[in-house]
Amino acid sequence: SNVRCRIGNGYLGWPEAGPFDAIVVTAAADAIPPRLVGQLKPGGRLIMPVGPPDQVQDLVLGVKQADGSLPTETIIPVRFVPLVNRPPR
Numbered sequence: 001s002n003v004r005c006r007i008g009n010g011y012l013g014w015p016e017a018g019p020f021d022a023i024v025v026t027a028a029a030d031a032i033p034p035r036l037v038g039q040l041k042p043g044g045r046l047i048m049p050v051g052p053p054d055q056v057q058d059l060v061l062g063v064k065q066a067d068g069s070l071p072t073e074t075i076i077p078v079r080f081v082p083l084v085n086r087p088p089r
């Protein structure tokens with residue numbers, strides 16, 4: 001009962017439901033969208049594939065620091081579909 005899902009523009013996140021303890025992104029982007037970092041609580045974790053579409057990406061894990069930064073570590077190489085940044089309809 002503590003997991004919520006949303007279908008939408010992953011670059012925008014879900015600001016009205018945050019801040020979050022954790023965010024799991026299941027599509028790859030060239031970089032971690034700053035809006036997602038802003039929606040994490042300090043100490044919150046974000047895991048997502050980062051890298052170019054149609055190539056090997058890195059599954060990265062970041063933990064948000066008190067200063068708002070998100071240092072990351074690479075977990076494993078992966079291949080995910082691209083995260084699409086579409087304007088709202």
